[in-house]
């Protein structure tokens with residue numbers, strides 16, 4: 001799949017930073033606040049850290065109160081209709097804030113507006129929105145904002161030109177938190193699963209250079225971060241476009257070689273590219289979490305083929321078995337789509353059977369959502385919403401039962417966890433995660449946040465474990 005890899009030079013990013021300084025100077029001493037509202041996946045969270053990085057260089061502080069904000073940036077998701085409806089509803093609500101602050105600037109960015117029909121919807125039906133830009137234009141945010149901010153008559157700016165995608169290094173970041181960090185290793189996807197909009201809005205797969213990723217990981221460790229999550233739509237195909245003979249497993253080893261006590265996690269893996277080399281590397285690298293998110297989507301081979309997933313249930317089960325042979329304590333989670341067009345009740349039962357065989361620690365289950373422009377959107381779909389809801393509820397019951405049973409197995413055991421925050425609850429006031437990513441609530445001093453501690457598990461339920469520091 002030939003595509004043009006577009007690298008944005010560091011000089012261009014420095015030019016954007018100059019514009020940030022210019023905006024900062026023009027806005028003067030007057031205190032100003034920005035609100036960055038993020039929808040969707042971890043990749044969007046990571047993109048919002050870049051938008052906040054630029055805004056901080058313009059002298060903005062941050063708020064999540066739209067009536068206080070001088071600028072609001074809504075970073076959108078297009079993965080399901082529900083996500084888009086929520087965004088449109090909330091953007092509509094901003095009418096009130098804009099009435100209270102007529103000079104307020106409202107920007108909408110991200111995957112939803114990279115779809116032409118949604119950008120047009122914003123243009124026509126949401127006049128309060130001043131600027132719209134897609135994921136590929138994020139690096140130009142300062143330049144686009146300047147066009148709006150300093151235009152004589154408030155000019156609306158729309159930048160969503162389709163492209164295969166860019167790679168931009170050096171954009172300033174304002175990270176959320178100081179314990180766990182997102183680290184993007186690649187962008188885009190070449191898999192074109194027939195239900196998925198991501199390849200159309202995030203472009204072709206393009207990996208960051210290993211030296212840039214390792215340098216960023218080193219900075220994170222030096223800054224005291226205790227957990228680094230490597231991000232990509234399909235991390236297992238990392239490096240294929242670089243021609244450097246460095247694959248994802250090699251990258252994990254490079255990061256594992258960085259001195260310090262920290263944990264490496266990653267998402268998302270596509271089963272078709274999950275290799276024995278990866279599982280062996282995860283088992284041998286002491287900093288790599290024994291956690292694998294391996295979306296199966298369906299347990300029926302005809303449906304998997306119609307989804308263009310490039311594996312069948314037998315291959316998938318073999319991979320799970322192989323991964324567990326290297327890491328018996330591996331925590332495996334998955335994504336499942338219920339009600340893919342044409343799926344029958346019998347075919348759905350194959351999904352239930354596969355889940356009962358794998359016994360996932362957690363399952364993220366969704367009812368199929370038609371995405372404009374994807375092949376599945378035009379496939380015949382006889383099953384009613386009610387039929388699909390019945391299947392969904394059945395799958396959820398299976399998922400919760402297995403999760404509860406697996407959590408109960410931890411009771412009485414002592415687990416090493418990373419304390420990552422406060423729950424706001426009196427009894428179990430701290431939250432933490434095991435190596436495998438299981439949620440553990442414990443009692444303890446907030447000074448433990450950012451520390452690895454041993455916790456004895458007292459009790460559990462479907463969603464979490466409860467215990468005390470040993």
Ligand code: SF4
Pocket residue numbers: 189190191192193196197198199233234270
């Ligand atoms: S692998 Fe498939 S489901 Fe995942 S982002 Fe790519 S096209 Fe979408």
